[in-house]
Amino acid sequence: MSALLAQAAAETRTTLRRGESLLLTIGIPVGLLVFLSLAKVFPPPSGDLSYLVPGVLALAIMSTGMVSLGIATGFEREYQVLKRLGATPLGRPRLVLAKVISVVVVEVLQVVVIVAAGVALGWRPWAQAGFSAAALAGALAGTAAFAGLGLLVAGTLRADIVLALANALWLVLLLLGGMLFPLGKLPGPLRSAADLLPADALAQVLRGTLGAAGGVPLHSWVVLVAWAVVAPLAAATFFRWE
Amino acid sequence: MAGPGAPSLEIRSLTVRYGELVAVDGVDLVAGPGEVVTLLGPNGAGKTSTVEAAEGYRRPSGGSVRVLGHDPVTERSAVAPVIGVMLQKGGVYPGMGPREALRLFAHYYPDPRGPEELLERVGLGRAARTPWRRLSGGEQQRLSLALALVGRPRVVFLDEPTSGVDPEGRQVLRDIVASLREEGACTVLTTHELEEAERLATRVVVMAKGRVVASGALEELAAQAGPGEVQWTSRPGVDVSSLSLLLGSPVAEPSPGRYRVAMAGGPGPVATLTGWLAAQGLPIEQLRAGRPSLEELYLRLTAQARADEAPGDGPGDGQQGLPRRPRRGRAAG
Numbered sequence: 001m002s003a004l005l006a007q008a009a010a011e012t013r014t015t016l017r018r019g020e021s022l023l024l025t026i027g028i029p030v031g032l033l034v035f036l037s038l039a040k041v042f043p044p045p046s047g048d049l050s051y052l053v054p055g056v057l058a059l060a061i062m063s064t065g066m067v068s069l070g071i072a073t074g075f076e077r078e079y080q081v082l083k084r085l086g087a088t089p090l091g092r093p094r095l096v097l098a099k100v101i102s103v104v105v106v107e108v109l110q111v112v113v114i115v116a117a118g119v120a121l122g123w124r125p126w127a128q129a130g131f132s133a134a135a136l137a138g139a140l141a142g143t144a145a146f147a148g149l150g151l152l153v154a155g156t157l158r159a160d161i162v163l164a165l166a167n168a169l170w171l172v173l174l175l176l177g178g179m180l181f182p183l184g185k186l187p188g189p190l191r192s193a194a195d196l197l198p199a200d201a202l203a204q205v206l207r208g209t210l211g212a213a214g215g216v217p218l219h220s221w222v223v224l225v226a227w228a229v230v231a232p233l234a235a236a237t238f239f240r241w242e
Numbered sequence: 243m244a245g246p247g248a249p250s251l252e253i254r255s256l257t258v259r260y261g262e263l264v265a266v267d268g269v270d271l272v273a274g275p276g277e278v279v280t281l282l283g284p285n286g287a288g289k290t291s292t293v294e295a296a297e298g299y300r301r302p303s304g305g306s307v308r309v310l311g312h313d314p315v316t317e318r319s320a321v322a323p324v325i326g327v328m329l330q331k332g333g334v335y336p337g338m339g340p341r342e343a344l345r346l347f348a349h350y351y352p353d354p355r356g357p358e359e360l361l362e363r364v365g366l367g368r369a370a371r372t373p374w375r376r377l378s379g380g381e382q383q384r385l386s387l388a389l390a391l392v393g394r395p396r397v398v399f400l401d402e403p404t405s406g407v408d409p410e411g412r413q414v415l416r417d418i419v420a421s422l423r424e425e426g427a428c429t430v431l432t433t434h435e436l437e438e439a440e441r442l443a444t445r446v447v448v449m450a451k452g453r454v455v456a457s458g459a460l461e462e463l464a465a466q467a468g469p470g471e472v473q474w475t476s477r478p479g480v481d482v483s484s485l486s487l488l489l490g491s492p493v494a495e496p497s498p499g500r501y502r503v504a505m506a507g508g509p510g511p512v513a514t515l516t517g518w519l520a521a522q523g524l525p526i527e528q529l530r531a532g533r534p535s536l537e538e539l540y541l542r543l544t545a546q547a548r549a550d551e552a553p554g555d556g557p558g559d560g561q562q563g564l565p566r567r568p569r570r571g572r573a574a575g
Contacts, residue, residue, distance in 0.1 A: 006349035014337050075336060079374075084333030087297055088350045089322045089393070242299075 003090050007098035012105050014072070021068045024170075026110055029060045030117050032180060037121050042181040049123035053114065054206035055179035060110040061142045062173060062199055067166045069103055070150025074162030077154060083242045092241070103147055107139070125211040134216075138205035141228040145198040148231025155239030173199040195219070198227035248311030249274050250397045250428030251296060257304035258291045258452075265291040267452035268305070273445070275396070275426040278419055280439040282432075283449035284544055289432040290330065292449070293399050296430065297327055309397055323351060326395030328386045330402045334374040340385045341370040344392060351393035360388040364414050379406040384414055391418070398422055400431040404438045416441060436540055448543050455543045463539055472515060473502040475527040485518050499527075 015021055033056040040047035076082050085095050115123075149169070153162050174180070176190065177199025183191050194200055201223035208216030251273045258266035266288040273279045281289040294300045295307050298314030298321060307313065312320040334343050344357035361367050364384040369377060377385065383406060390398055403415050419442050422429050433439050439446055446463055448456040456463055478498035486493045486503075489511060493503045505511055512531050519526060 003349045006346060010335070010338070010342070010346045013342075014335055017337055078332075079334070079336050080329050080332030081335055083299070084327065084329055084389075086299070087322060087325065087327040088347065089319070090350045091318065091322065 004094045004098055004101075007090060007094065008101035008105070011098050011102035015068060015102060015106055018068075018072070021072070025060060025063045025068050025106060026113055029056045029063065029110065029114060032056060032059070033114060033117055034121065036180060043185075046181040049118055049121055050125070050211060051207065052180070053118040053123050053125075054210045055203045056114055056118075057111065057139070057210075058142060058177070058199065058203040058206050059174065059179045060114060061107060061139060061202065062146045062177070062179075063170065064103055064106050064110065065143050065146030065148075066150040066153075067170050068106070068150075069099065069147055070154045070166040071159075071163050073099070073151060073154035074157070074159040074166075077241070078159035080242065086241060100147070103143060107143065132209045135206060135209035138202065138209055138216075138221075138224065141224050142198065142202035142205070144229075145202070145224065145227035145231050148228070148233070148235045149198075151235035151239060152231060155235060155241075173197060176200075177203060179203040196223060198224060198231075201227070248308065250277070250310060251279075251430060252308040252311075253292070253296065253305070254307075255305035256292060256295055256302055256307060258288070258295055258300050259303040264452055266295070269449070269452070269454055271447060271454070271457075273428050273430065275428055276423050276444075278423055278429045278431070278442055278444045280431055280433060280443035280446050281449055282434065282436065282439045282446055282540060284434060286451070287449040287544075288452040289449055290401055291452075293401055293430060293432055296397075297325065297399050298322075323393060324396045326390035326393060326398040328390040328398075328400045328403055330405070331382075333386055333389065334382070336375040337373050339369075339371045339373055340366045340377075340381075340388070343374070343385065344388060347389050347392040353394060354392050355394060360391060363391075363418065364388045365410060378408075380408040380411045383407050384411050387415065387418060396427055398427055398429045400429065402432055402434075404433055404435055412438070448540060450544045456539065470506045470532060471502055471504050472512060472529070472531040473500070474515075474519075474529045475500050476519065476524050480522070480524060485515070488514060488518060 033052060036042065037047060037049055037052050045051040073082075082092075082095070086092055150166065153165055153169075157165065176183070176186070176194040176197060178194065179199055183194050183200060186194060201220040204220035205216050205224055208220070249272050251271065253269055253271040256266050256269040256271075257264065265286075269288070269292055271279070271292070281287075281292065283289050291300060295302050296309060296314060298318055301315050307315075309321045310324055314321045314325075338346070340361060341357055344360050348354035348357060361370055364387060366381060366384055366388070369381055372381075374382060374385070383403065387400070387403060390400065400415075404412060407415065415438075419429055419431075423444070431442065440460060443460065445457070445459055447454055448463075476499060478495070480495075480501075482493040482495070482501065489503055489505055491503050491505045493501055495501050503515075512529075516526070516529075
């Protein structure tokens with residue numbers, strides 16, 4: 001097995017071994033999906049599966065890229081793992097690539113579990129417009145945006161602060177992200193700010209490309225792609241390896 | 243550039259600056275296969291910065307570093323496969339056990355040492371599945387040492403390999419350094435523990451304030467340190483003025499009941515000493531005679547730097563203090 005694949009496998013294993021990471025990336029999204037689709041605590045269309053499943057997929061991508069990757073990388077930096085690996089023939093580019101592969105593998109697992117749960121609850125995306133390549137592009141852009149944010153935090157702050165900040169951002173974006181309920185209920189200024197966040201943009205893109213009526217608002221694509229470019233660039237610029 | 247005759251490590255006029263602070267100030271060091279070079283010095287001496295420049299972590303502010311003829315920063319892909327690195331702390335995924343870490347590292351190198359062989363060599367067979375964060379400090383150090391050996395390195399850098407290590411770990415380290423020497427690898431290690439330096443090194447480089455203040459084989463350094471010394475313990479507060487005259491060298495009592503005198507430790511002078519003690523009816527609890535310890539030289543060389551030293555200078559140089567051996571006063575005279 002090549003060094004890159006071995007590294008990607010090791011990154012994936014260590015991620016899946018962390019209970020708190022599994023809870024965040026799979027447990028909470030699936031739990032919210034099941035609860036909100038059955039309990040319908042938010043006004044329509046929040047309880048509809050065509051609204052909820054893409055929103056939960058966006059939440060899952062955010063959890064893996066920003067929180068799970070960010071916290072793990074923050075601690076690896078603190079424990080000098082990144083520094084030590086820099087002195088092996090693996091090198092930094094392949095280390096980053098292995099992390100990307102590991103994030104995608106975890107996301108595939110998340111999609112399988114969330115879609116299965118959605119179908120079990122009655123989601124029938126194929127009865128409507130169907131899946132599209134645009135949904136995949138949106139998911140990849142969302143991954144780049146959130147992984148960039150996670151690495152930016154991990155590469156610039158102390159590990160315990162990374163832990164706190166990544167979780168705090170997750171909560172803020174959960175509430176202001178338009179993933180579980182529409183932003184229309186928010187007060188004006190807050191709503192304008194939320195419109196510029198990557199969470200709502202990703203949720204809108206996934207909804208519009210996974211069969212919900214109305215397609216994707218152009219501004220959602222613009223916001224998502226902007227984050228997908230700026231966040232990894234900022235991470236690459238400001239990341240400190242030790 | 244890299245030829246068959248290139249030294250394992252060649253450091254010329256190395257300077258490393260962190261902003262205003264000069265951590266390494268014109269260090270020269272050349273080492274070849276089979277050598278064990280120990281960088282010895284107090285905190286902030288620049289030992290770690292020197293080693294990190296050789297490992298490719300620090301770009302020199304001045305001077306040059308070559309590992310087997312290659313620049314470790316700009317020719318990283320040539321240097322990484324042939325070096326083994328042990329950082330002062332950490333370096334392993336917190337949730338990963340020794341066996342898994344060794345297996346992972348084996349994938350990085352073309353001709354790796356087997357994980358099981360290494361587990362055995364550093365005595366981690368029983369803890370092979372224990373995650374790094376739950377290993378003891380000594381076990382973590384032994385795993386870091388094993389990871390430095392995976393790629394059959396030709397140049398090995400061990401930064402403070404004895405810090406926090408138990409007696410078993412010390413023995414493991416000594417065995418491994420000895421076999422690296424036999425295999426013809428070049429080993430560079432930093433320590434502030436004189437005893438380990440004396441045991442492990444074929445050459446000692448004493449650093450203080452970013453400079454090399456002495457360098458050489460142990461015998462050469464011992465010769466620089468002076469003729470030798472005799473130490474003994476007896477009843478405190480003895481009037482030793484007549485003994486000083488007899489021996490031709492002033493006797494000091496640096497702490498109550500401990501005496502020392504600088505002189506060649508041959509049988510004749512020692513007989514004079516013990517004869518005098520017997521005539522005075524004084525007991526001897528301990529008697530040590532011989533060449534001066536590395537410690538003597540070390541303390542003398544670093545005394546000035548220590549006197550000037552402000553706490554907390556020297557980035558990257560560990561948290562450890564001065565030598566762990568009990569410090570003694572210096573002989574008078």
